[in-house]
Amino acid sequence: MNNKNINRETIIKFNPSQLVNLPVFLLGMILIPGLCLLDDLIKLYLPSGFIPEEIELYIRNLPVYLALLYAIYLGYQILKISCIRYEISPEEFRYYSGILSRKHEFIENYRVKDFSINRPLIYRLFGLGNLTIYTSDKTTPVFKMEAISNPQDIYKTLRGLVEQNRRAKHVFEVD
Structure with missing residues (x-):
């Protein structure tokens, strides 16, 4: 996990573990x-x-x-697992995947509604876990990141950025 403190740039970059395989x-x-x-x-x-x-x-x-x-x-x-990359910035969450044909997916931070962390036993042994993001995005209502390192830290960072982004854009969740 690489941390950068450049405003408007990527804060965290991370990949899933090969334990998925x-x-x-x-x-x-x-x-x-x-x-x-x-x-x-x-x-x-x-x-x-x-x-x-x-x-x-x-x-x-x-x-x-x-x-x-x-x-x-x-x-x-x-x-296939080596080609997956996740990035979190103050504005959006980015997901890149694919070997020959690359897929780029972007979820605006203010669209994130909820989170879920799941840590199966085998993942806990290696300090890994699954982080699921629930969004109001039409194309990706549920996004699951499997076998990522330190899912609690990523959750805390993403949650803080979501709240910060909502305040900046004056977006409030209404169910």
Whole structure:
């Protein structure tokens, strides 16, 4: 988390943790021994001479192809999380994501209505948490930031900026 005290500029920049990819990593821990077992089973039970040689080569290498496919998927998931960035400024909250096609989303601070912090056990072990922002924005009424570091500090900073922005723009919440 980088803090800057330049007025009208970004105050906080932060990214989600790769812990978001924990299910993908766990899948790999299950998949790799399964692929080794599949390789042994193919070598043991694949009848030779029954299947044409061109196809037999592909079947014998099936575990390698599946492992390569999983490695590509894992790399994509890691890159996808690495390309997410959040920024908080006195005027707005910014969200950037995407690998080849970048998505930029902006939420004016005065539109923020409420916050929610959720800290699952695995995230708490690493000092992380989820921060959900509820807004009156038409395109993004609920925005969730997963596995961010120090969600309470970010909440306090964002809440202060929301109140400051509302006072400056003379915006008051009416339900």
